[in-house]
Amino acid sequence: MKCPYCGAEMEAGVIQSPHELAWNDKKYFAARAQLHKGSIVLSELSMLKGSAIIAHCCRKCEKIVIDYQNGICDINRKNKF
Numbered sequence: 001m002k003c004p005y006c007g008a009e010m011e012a013g014v015i016q017s018p019h020e021l022a023w024n025d026k027k028y029f030a031a032r033a034q035l036h037k038g039s040i041v042l043s044e045l046s047m048l049k050g051s052a053i054i055a056h057c058c059r060k061c062e063k064i065v066i067d068y069q070n071g072i073c074d075i076n077r078k079n080k081f
């Protein structure tokens with residue numbers, strides 16, 4: 001993936017958590033996506049594997065990009081197929 005800021009090739013990596021990974025419009029005490037309209041689930045919680053997504057990093061621009069189209073970033077989901 002090319003960096004949308006500088007055009008250099010980005011470094012692929014992983015962001016992981018023991019909890020669900022979701023984007024929300026603000027910080028909530030209970031961050032579960034199913035509780036909040038408009039939430040975007042990046043990786044559903046797996047009790048065995050935890051949550052993990054693929055993200056691309058540009059160290060020069062200090063930016064991290066997550067492509068969540070069709071759940072492509074979710075490592076747990078990818079392993080189901």
Ligand SMILES: [Zn+2]
Nearest residue numbers: 003006058061
């Ligand atoms: Zn960059």
